């Protein structure tokens with residue numbers, strides 16, 4: 001039963017809304033009809049039965065009144081005549097009149113009906129049997145019971161009536177159910193037709209994802225409002241859909257652009273727009289794979305710009321960046337379209353040559369590149385000169401994978417740097433070991449300051465007129481526990497490259513100032529101590545402050561400090577370098593131009609430089625007396641310096657002849673092995689008067 005109920009519930013739930021409503025209406029109708037039928041049926045049957053009984057009771061009353069006299073006069077015939085009248089009434093089964101002594105007085109019975117005896121009569125007023133109704137009552141006359149009357153009749157009329165009522169009820173019930181069904185079908189169609197359409201449109205919208213269908217609003221009731229609302233909702237959805245589509249398209253474009261940007265960012269250098277190292281490696285790998293299948297040469301050129309750091313530090317990063325862009329453009333122009341020019345990082349570029357007929361042709365490309373960079377770069381009113389050192393490795397000779405080829409090109413680039421600016425160098429197998437050495441030295445150099453491995457040696461400068469030591473040049477020495485003494489010519493360029501020179505340079509300045517003060521405190525005549533400064537130190541805007549602080553800290557008069565700078569620091573130098581030097585000079589620090597004659601010297605620029613003396617390069621001094629050009633240069637330098645009010649120092653004076661010659665040329669000061677090699681402070685042969693023809697002997701050492 002429970003299962004049946006659940007099945008019915010499930011079936012009803014599965015019905016459409018329209019059918020549910022029909023079922024509901026029919027069910028309610030059936031219920032009402034059933035109730036009405038039961039009510040109608042029961043009231044009618046009851047009243048019919050009551051009528052039958054009333055009729056029987058009135059018949060009984062009539063007979064009792066009529067037979068009372070007959071009983072009183074014991075007139076059986078009269079009573080029988082009255083009773084027999086029932087024979088015409090086919091419903092009466094039997095009628096019996098009993099006298100006061102309960103004896104049958106008169107009787108009628110229909111054929112086949114068994115007569116009832118006095119003793120069978122119950123005291124009930126109506127003793128009912130199935131399909132029979134009866135009446136049994138006393139017959140009274142003047143208040144005295146003179147007899148009894150019993151009558152029974154068929155109840156079949158009631159059955160017939162019941163049956164006919166039932167037929168009517170069933171008929172009416174069925175007809176009205178049918179009508180209710182038909183009417184509710186029609187009514188529901190009328191009511192829920194628009195809802196069905198609504199459902200259909202919803203289905204269409206959901207299935208096809210198209211929001212252009214609309215329902216006609218034909219009604220003004222709730223369904224009409226619902227349809228209006230539904231249409232409005234579709235309008236909103238359609239608008240949203242359009243918006244979404246537009247947004248989607250915009251997003252797609254954005255994703256495309258971003259993907260392109262990401263690709264660009266991942267594979268290209270943001271500044272120069274050249275492929276970056278990632279894309280280069282990719283291209284190299286691809287090229288090597290190809291070359292493995294179709295044997296051919298590939299070239300890798302590793303470029304490092306010379307002096308870029310100086311320009312960048314001096315003129316600022318903005319100009320440095322512009323310069324890199326212009327260099328990149330010239331590189332691209334210098335090589336063929338199928339060669340890959342990539343920015344490796346900083347001022348380093350790599351050019352990958354995929355079509356190299358012969359390994360040596362890579363050298364021609366290098367030459368082309370060096371030539372391409374020769375013309376100055378005009379930037380922000382500066383005419384900048386830059387060159388590049390190029391290392392070359394060739395596949396398959398120098399390596400069969402991209403990493404090895406790059407490493408070998410890098411190593412040979414350092415070799416090229418060793419040759420001076422603007423050179424190239426092919427990789428050779430012995431270079432690997434040299435490169436490892438360099439790396440090793442680099443790491444040792446990083447620890448040298450902390451480990452107190454540096455010291456200063458001092459070389460005297462002698463006044464040619466008085467023969468006295470007028471000053472000393474402080475020269476840095478590095479005593480590395482494992483490598484022994486490392487030449488400054490070797491480690492100073494390395495310190496510049498790895499960015500350690502400024503820290504080391506500051507240490508040199510502090511040490512030299514302190515030592516000079518110590519000499520003064522020890523009672524020696526005050527002398528000037530010269531310290532070499534390189535370009536990146538001068539590019540540091542804090543340099544003047546640092547030097548002034550040191551002088552103050554060691555209470556050294558600025559006139560006892562000299563800084564030696566090379567002409568190269570002025571090439572493309574920003575105003576700040578001049579300001580630094582001018583500031584130092586203003587307080588009395590002596591400024592000397594080292595290696596004079598080897599750089600870009602020109603009369604006009606010399607006039608404006610904040611310098612006090614020129615130091616003739618040792619190369620010219622060595623040529624004195626042997627080489628007319630050297631003689632001429634030294635002579636011209638002395639004349640020029642004096643005409644500008646500058647003093648002249650000649651370095652690397654090794655022989656008395658050179659010394660004599662310099663005196664004749666009117667040179668002011670000399671420095672060289674002839675007067676003393678660079679030695680530690682304690683061994684410095686400081687003399688008040690130098691013997692110009694003899695090197696200072698350790699015997700003359702002051703203590």
Ligand SMILES: Nc1nc2c(ncn2[C@@H]2O[C@H](COP(=O)(O)O[C@H]3[C@@H](O)[C@H](n4cnc5c(=O)[nH]c(N)nc54)O[C@@H]3COP(=O)(O)O)[C@@H](O)[C@H]2O)c(=O)[nH]1
Nearest residue numbers: 475476488489508532533534594651652653654672673678
């Ligand atoms: N920025 C800094 N540079 C420095 C510092 N200390 C040294 N240096 C530079 O290193 C280069 C090599 O120096 P060094 O090996 O000390 O050579 C110097 C002298 O020893 C050498 N010299 C001196 N007299 C003679 C001589 O008669 N003959 C000869 N063959 N060599 C001699 O010359 C070098 C001095 O050169 P210069 O500076 O040009 O006066 C060198 O470039 C140093 O400048 C430092 O602290 N900071």
